[in-house]
Amino acid sequence: MRATRLVTALAVALAASLEPHRTGQQATFLVRDVRVFDGERVAERQDVLVENGVITRVGATGFSVPRGTTVIDGRGRTLLPGLIDAHVHVSDSAAADLGQALSLGVTTVLDMFSGAARFERIKALRSADPPDIAAVRTAGVGATAPGGHPSQMGGPPFPTITDSGEAVAFVNARIAEGSDYIKIIYDDLSSLGMSVPMLDRRTLAGLIAAAHARGKVAVVHILSEEQARVAVEAGADGLVHLFTGESVSPDFARLVASRGAFVIPTLSVLSASCGQPSGAKIANDSLLRPYIRPSLRRMMSMTMRARGGATSCEATREAIRQLARHGVPILAGTDAPGLGQTYGASLHGELELLVGAGLTPAQALAAATRAPARAFGITDRGRIAPGLRADLVLVDGDPTTDILGTRRIAMVWKRGVLAKRATYE
Ligand SMILES: [Zn+2]
Numbered sequence: 001m002r003a004t005r006l007v008t009a010l011a012v013a014l015a016a017s018l019e020p021h022r023t024g025q026q027a028t029f030l031v032r033d034v035r036v037f038d039g040e041r042v043a044e045r046q047d048v049l050v051e052n053g054v055i056t057r058v059g060a061t062g063f064s065v066p067r068g069t070t071v072i073d074g075r076g077r078t079l080l081p082g083l084i085d086a087h088v089h090v091s092d093s094a095a096a097d098l099g100q101a102l103s104l105g106v107t108t109v110l111d112m113f114s115g116a117a118r119f120e121r122i123k124a125l126r127s128a129d130p131p132d133i134a135a136v137r138t139a140g141v142g143a144t145a146p147g148g149h150p151s152q153m154g155g156p157p158f159p160t161i162t163d164s165g166e167a168v169a170f171v172n173a174r175i176a177e178g179s180d181y182i183k184i185i186y187d188d189l190s191s192l193g194m195s196v197p198m199l200d201r202r203t204l205a206g207l208i209a210a211a212h213a214r215g216k217v218a219v220v221h222i223l224s225e226e227q228a229r230v231a232v233e234a235g236a237d238g239l240v241h242l243f244t245g246e247s248v249s250p251d252f253a254r255l256v257a258s259r260g261a262f263v264i265p266t267l268s269v270l271s272a273s274c275g276q277p278s279g280a281k282i283a284n285d286s287l288l289r290p291y292i293r294p295s296l297r298r299m300m301s302m303t304m305r306a307r308g309g310a311t312s313c314e315a316t317r318e319a320i321r322q323l324a325r326h327g328v329p330i331l332a333g334t335d336a337p338g339l340g341q342t343y344g345a346s347l348h349g350e351l352e353l354l355v356g357a358g359l360t361p362a363q364a365l366a367a368a369t370r371a372p373a374r375a376f377g378i379t380d381r382g383r384i385a386p387g388l389r390a391d392l393v394l395v396d397g398d399p400t401t402d403i404l405g406t407r408r409i410a411m412v413w414k415r416g417v418l419a420k421r422a423t424y425e
Helices: 001-017 092-105 116-128 166-179 202-211 225-233 252-258 265-271 279-283 294-300 314-325 345-356 361-367 370-375 403-407
Strands: 027-036 044-052 054-060 070-073 077-082 083-088 108-109 135-138 182-185 219-223 394-395 409-413
Touching: 027 394, 070 265, 083 092, 083 345, 092 108, 092 135, 092 409, 108 370, 116 135, 166 202, 182 202, 202 219, 202 225, 225 252, 252 314, 265 314, 265 345, 279 345, 279 409, 345 361, 345 403, 361 370, 361 403, 370 394, 394 403
Parallel strands: 027 070, 027 077, 083 108, 108 135, 182 219
Antiparallel strands: 027 044, 044 054, 077 394, 394 409
16 A cells, blocks of 8 residues: 555656646646546546646545645546547647547547658657647558558658568668557558559568567558458557458457457448448537537538448448457547548547447447557556546546447546637537
């Protein structure tokens, strides 16, 4: 007990000394008599104490706190770890994107491809980590073949890789530039009725091995079951999409589980490509809409229809049920800001879709908190426990029984600082 206290005290002191934006404003407070989802389990009638931006105590309600501590009434409410969107693409308006995410309870986002000026902007925000926008981690430039996805989408040129002999140098260059993890594209877009160059298996395996040699997580973009299987067999730590289609092989999840990989299904984007777009519904949800920048709302109602290939989401949902049965970590990610997705708001839609695919609300909440923090080795967040960052979301009601409840946001804190939550109407 004493050791735990000491560790907590050290964590607080450390966090306070590292805190460049400490205002004291709301950085110390108590949420009293609240239901807590700690990233894994639900506990009723808890008190949660935050000091200098760090969670310092969690326990049965009624413990005494320093005189003058701000007390927030948690009755009828649920306290969640700040949500994590494990698949986004931060745009050139990075600060605005991350601000919108934070307003909607998403306190950390994982960017899955950025280069040139945008990468520099993201890195600056990553190290400054200001309290009024979501924290960000980035893959930087992903590994793809010359002319491979996503170069068909335009934008400034970026380095590519043609041969497995270049894998070590490619990965070292990314790490030197500041990539937090290595993203690899293993997809010729045939599932979307297109055909672009893609890496061969040896290069894929070489990149993953090179990432692991440097202690980095390697994640792979795939859009078909075949690509997913190859990526997992090549040693991928995680898949950053799933796939659509009529059916999935009965042994798919067993393979993924046997390799210890995680999966970010990105149902928000996949369901649009198989004819079940959810973006307009999210954009028109009165609990979410006011926080979505008007310039982004328009894109929410647009859909992309696959030119060929799959038009069924059955394989996606069945794969998720299989993965859950096999205990494969599932991570919530939106692929915002594509057609039909946006920062923050779409993560609430993703949680609803994950529950629709068969996860329990608690499993879905874990997919947006503990699971991504763990999968990406971000050890200071994703749970509500002493010593962790006070990235927190307080919602009215109980999202552990009704996942739509994540949208009833009362307050959001990043490192204990209360978010202002800008609205646009
Ligand atoms: Zn993406």
